[in-house]
Amino acid sequence: MKKNLEIFSNSPTCPIRNVFDRFGDKWSVLVLMVLGTHGGLMRFGELKEVIDDITQKMLTVTLRTLEADGLVARKYYQEIPPRVEYQLTDLGKDLVPHIENLANWASKHVDQILRSRKRFEKKVASKD
Amino acid sequence: MKKNLEIFSNSPTCPIRNVFDRFGDKWSVLVLMVLGTHGGLMRFGELKEVIDDITQKMLTVTLRTLEADGLVARKYYQEIPPRVEYQLTDLGKDLVPHIENLANWASKHVDQILRSRKRFEKKVASKD
DNA sequence: GTATTTAGTTACTTTTGTATACTAAAGGTA
DNA sequence: TACCTTTAGTATACAAAAGTAACTAAATAC
Structure with a gap:
């Protein structure tokens, strides 16, 4: 195997x-972005209101994980x-x-990706 | 709700x-990174060898999704x-x-995150 | 005494991921 | 002839994770 690909094998040092x-x-990413964009303290219910399709349980679980990781x-x-x-x-x-950087890429290309997804679905459907 | 937070609500245009x-x-991210690092054509079995803990089914599913999105x-x-x-x-x-950028941040801070997580586990355990 | 409030928790269902065996079809081997 | 190998998947059964709706505590307002 190519030397530079070894980091991707299942090892404790794999960054990904x-x-x-x-x-x-x-x-998680959504919660981090909302907290970052808001810029200060936010109450549980406030987060829940902004991310309106998250359930209470998942918001709790997500916040606990982010807290455990020392991000929140x-x-x-x-x-x-x-x-x-x-x-x-x-x-x-x-x-x-760094996440915003990726989110900006996402914003710029989301239309192209959605179009590609639709095209692919049609292609698959035509083979049935 | 603050105007700049509206993009995070559940709308069809939310890039996140x-x-x-x-x-x-x-x-998905792992497959993209491997293909990017390798730099050219890779056969299915080659990808499977590099990402050695993925199952055939998940590699197939992941590649199909990336193909649908027009990334692969x-x-x-x-x-x-x-x-x-x-x-x-x-x-x-x-x-x-853009993913590599985030992966580099990850590499730099993974130790701190793992330490934080251990500390949190102890804190939680002490309350039982 | 009854409704309201907030940040969860519980029990349950659905989705996602894993492990393992199985397939097609050509070429090589005994 | 019968068999083994090869690759890129599927099929099946099962386990784990994520998601849902209903429930809770306890003080305050009506």
Whole structure:
């Protein structure tokens, strides 16, 4: 095997497996982008309102993972009804511009990708 | 809701949902990186050898999705035993450096993230 | 005493991923 | 002749992850 491809095999040092697997789920990137764009503290319900198709459970799970990774900080106020505020950590703030970079690429090419997807579906359908 | 956050709500034009959701699976990014690093045509079995922990089914599914999105081109030779070659399209080649950018960030910070995660696990465990 | 509020949790269903065996069809070998 | 190998998949059965809807706590307002 080509030497430069070895890093992609299943090893503990594979950067893709170590990182994309962390924030490569359905919601993490979206939550990071929303927190980054908003720019400060956001309450749970506020995040839920912005990302309107996420369920409470998935938002909780996603925030917990991001907190565990040190990308998001959680502040819990002992009040009734409960109040919890989230914001990016320094590490999170450092990451967001790199994600935005990819998101900008996405914005620029999303139409082309959607067209390609439709063309492919027709191609597959015509073979049935 | 803040005007600049509206793009993150569930709309058909949300670039994150339309494009990131594709990378949100377990293998797409890895396949793109391998094809990009290799730099040319790769046969199915070659990809399977490099990404040694992917199953045949998932490699097939992943390649079909990338093909549908127009990121990867598939060339089938009518031979026995079969021969199929894959390579990045121009769109795919355009995307890969942006992914590499994120992968580099990942490499740089993966240790910090893993430490944070361990700390968090201990914190959670101490509350049981 | 009853409805409202917020940030979850629980039990359940659906989707995604894994493991393993199986296929086609030509060429080489015993 | 019967068999083994080759490649790029499929098929099947199962496990894990993600998603859904309903439920909870406990103080406050009416």
